[in-house]
Amino acid sequence: MRTGAAIVLDTLESLGVETVFGYPGGAIMPLYDALYDHRIAHVLVRHEAAAVFAASGFARSTGRPGVCIATSGPGATNLITGIVDAMMDNVPLVALTGQVRTTVMGTDAFQEVDVAAITHQVTKRNIVVRSIEQIEPALRAAFRLATGDRPGPVLVDLPTDVLRAIEAQRIDAATESPAQRERPRADARSLDAAVAALAGAERPLLIVGGGTRWSGATEIFRALAARIGAPIVSTLHGLGCADPGDPAFLGMTGMHGWKRANLAVAKADVLVALGMRFDDRVTGDPAKFAPNAHTIVHADIDRAEFNKVVRAQITLHGDLRETLVALDHRLARVSLPSFEAWRQAACAPQEQLPRDDTRHDHLSATDLLDALFAALPDDAIVATDVGQHQMWAAQRVRASHPQHFLTSGGLGSMGFGLPAAMGAQMAHPGRMVVAIVGDGGFQMSMAELATLRRHELPVKIVLLDNRNLGMVRQWQELFYNGRYSATALPDNPEFTTIARAYGIEARLVDNANAIGPAIVRMLESPGPMLLHCACYPHENVWPIIPAGKGVDDLMEAVPA
Amino acid sequence: MRTVTANDGRILARIIHLAHRFGCTYTSVAARQTGAAYRMEFAFAGPGDALRRLDAQITKLLDDDRETME
Numbered sequence: 001m002r003t004g005a006a007i008v009l010d011t012l013e014s015l016g017v018e019t020v021f022g023y024p025g026g027a028i029m030p031l032y033d034a035l036y037d038h039r040i041a042h043v044l045v046r047h048e049a050a051a052v053f054a055a056s057g058f059a060r061s062t063g064r065p066g067v068c069i070a071t072s073g074p075g076a077t078n079l080i081t082g083i084v085d086a087m088m089d090n091v092p093l094v095a096l097t098g099q100v101r102t103t104v105m106g107t108d109a110f111q112e113v114d115v116a117a118i119t120h121q122v123t124k125r126n127i128v129v130r131s132i133e134q135i136e137p138a139l140r141a142a143f144r145l146a147t148g149d150r151p152g153p154v155l156v157d158l159p160t161d162v163l164r165a166i167e168a169q170r171i172d173a174a175t176e177s178p179a180q181r182e183r184p185r186a187d188a189r190s191l192d193a194a195v196a197a198l199a200g201a202e203r204p205l206l207i208v209g210g211g212t213r214w215s216g217a218t219e220i221f222r223a224l225a226a227r228i229g230a231p232i233v234s235t236l237h238g239l240g241c242a243d244p245g246d247p248a249f250l251g252m253t254g255m256h257g258w259k260r261a262n263l264a265v266a267k268a269d270v271l272v273a274l275g276m277r278f279d280d281r282v283t284g285d286p287a288k289f290a291p292n293a294h295t296i297v298h299a300d301i302d303r304a305e306f307n308k309v310v311r312a313q314i315t316l317h318g319d320l321r322e323t324l325v326a327l328d329h330r331l332a333r334v335s336l337p338s339f340e341a342w343r344q345a346a347c348a349p350q351e352q353l354p355r356d357d358t359r360h361d362h363l364s365a366t367d368l369l370d371a372l373f374a375a376l377p378d379d380a381i382v383a384t385d386v387g388q389h390q391m392w393a394a395q396r397v398r399a400s401h402p403q404h405f406l407t408s409g410g411l412g413s414m415g416f417g418l419p420a421a422m423g424a425q426m427a428h429p430g431r432m433v434v435a436i437v438g439d440g441g442f443q444m445s446m447a448e449l450a451t452l453r454r455h456e457l458p459v460k461i462v463l464l465d466n467r468n469l470g471m472v473r474q475w476q477e478l479f480y481n482g483r484y485s486a487t488a489l490p491d492n493p494e495f496t497t498i499a500r501a502y503g504i505e506a507r508l509v510d511n512a513n514a515i516g517p518a519i520v521r522m523l524e525s526p527g528p529m530l531l532h533c534a535c536y537p538h539e540n541v542w543p544i545i546p547a548g549k550g551v552d553d554l555m556e557a558v559p560a
Numbered sequence: 561m562r563t564v565t566a567n568d569g570r571i572l573a574r575i576i577h578l579a580h581r582f583g584c585t586y587t588s589v590a591a592r593q594t595g596a597a598y599r600m601e602f603a604f605a606g607p608g609d610a611l612r613r614l615d616a617q618i619t620k621l622l623d624d625d626r627e628t629m630e
């Protein structure tokens with residue numbers, strides 16, 4: 001007869017879980033005891049925040065749910081940021097937390113925290129398991145919910161006595177999970193209306209978001225886009241959905257998007273928004289967003305997204321892949337006007353990203369990223385942290401699939417990059433996985449160097465060290481009269497020494513000539529490696545549309 | 561007034577938090593346990609857009625609630 005803990009692991013295994021990320025502690029010890037000789041691989045992180053971000057990286061790079069484990073109390077509360085991050089970015093994630101015994105719950109027992117209450121608003125659902133019989137159904141429901149409709153995090157709280165309990169008789173595992181409930185399908189009238197809007201359009205624009213990746217719609221999106229022939233822009237999470245080599249693809253739109261992409265949004269008369277939620281980093285001031293679009297078509301699986309920020313004339317409520325298939329069928333039967341002249345005008349192939357003059361004696365972070373992206377293999381997975389380096393990367397990355405670019409978008413949580421890369425590397429052992437991080441965010445998860453070493457994860461860390469909390473510094477320069485409050489990091493440690501202390505190869509790059517050889521060396525290195533790039537401290541991200549403004553306010557340099 | 565049935569009684573709290581987040585208030589809330597489920601009645605006040613979004617969110621929560629207990 002099995003313990004509750006063994007049932008947890010057996011159920012996880014039957015749900016296809018091979019790897020979990022976690023950190024042990026008192027209440028969750030029975031589960032760790034069962035893990036001791038179980039087939040499921042456990043990755044020991046150095047902080048629970050890394051466990052949840054690593055699970056997120058695993059999920060973002062595979063589309064399958066990531067699983068993280070923490071003990072009760074502080075272990076559970078250390079997961080919260082990553083859970084919110086998964087909620088904001090629709091990442092299927094199952095968090096398992098230890099809980100104090102059911103008999104002392106509610107008595108302020110040692111390391112008791114009501115994590116179910118704390119995470120109530122920020123999970124799709126959480127489940128407090130109160131008996132051994134509930135374990136398996138709870139876990140199956142958690143996986144169904146995490147992956148169903150609009151994906152997201154589910155937390156399952158496991159009291160220690162439930163984990164230690166012994167089943168009275170073999171609780172027969174249902175080998176098959178109940179089917180997902182049927183996904184909504186866009187209705188025929190709205191689909192026809194969308195086709196009619198495109199047929200009547202002069203300047204249609206496709207704006208592709210993260211819903212495309214989660215519904216597995218990349219291929220059909222590309223086929224549909226080719227059929228329509230309209231220009232395409234992407235949100236941060238839509239990057240990789242459009243073929244980066246497609247001449248119709250104008251790049252990322254929004255606050256730090258390409259000028260041509262934002263101008264196309266401003267000029268479009270029909271905007272087709274696919275699996276995106278009009279985040280304020282995309283729209284700026286919603287009143288100034290897409291001022292010439294008489295028709296906005298919004299396709300999403302979540303009805304609650306419609307008309308939340310931007311009013312749509314046509315809404316397509318349904319699984320995005322199915323919506324795109326249905327649109328494609330319909331469009332095959334109509335002949336659309338040619339949008340070629342508009343596409344070419346919008347494309348501005350000669351457009352360059354504006355950049356700061358970083359002077360010859362300094363290393364430019366953007367030069368380095370240009371060289372990195374030119375050198376990376378097509379199927380490389382890039383995870384970023386949050387800040388300037390994230391936006392520079394998003395402007396330049398040539399992801400050939402959305403699961404190749406992992407970034408904390410909705411929450412924008414520093415400390416994400418390195419653990420997310422770890423999770424992706426666990427899922428894709430043979431692949432090149434690169435973490436692009438800033439010196440601020442790296443120091444929020446630096447202890448994970450130990451995890452890389454322990455598990456021989458060959459993640460390449462590109463640390464763009466501008467000795468500043470760069471993104472905040474940039475805003476202070478532009479919007480707070482250069483009052484640099486608490487953003488300088490002149491006392492950063494010697495990162496190469498730190499990496500080497502963890503047994504990780506490290507190399508310093510501090511001038512432009514060193515970029516090429518350093519990248520080659522890094523990509524050839526079989527193990528983990530830190531490339532410490534000592535960058536010009538005041539390089540800014542251009543263009544920028546200041547928060548709450550429109551494309552007319554786009555800035556390409558510090559005002560004279 | 562919207563009447564809903566949920567397996568998870570905590571949804572009541574979640575809905576009230578959401579309403580406040582969306583800039584609405586509740587004008588009346590009543591709930592009672594009926595068998596294993598909970599029957600809840602809500603009335604909210606607030607801007608029309610926010611009320612519509614709240615309604616959509618409640619529907620979503622109830623869909624997920626049904627799924628949990630299958």
Ligand SMILES: Cc1ncc(C[n+]2csc(CCOP(=O)(O)OP(=O)(O)O)c2C)c(N)n1
Binds near residue numbers: 386387388437440466
């Ligand atoms: C956990 C967390 N704390 C604070 C912030 C606010 N924030 C956004 S970007 C940024 C600066 C990041 O600095 P760094 O990691 O050095 O990257 P850079 O911008 O220099 O590329 C800060 C502090 C955040 N996004 N996340």
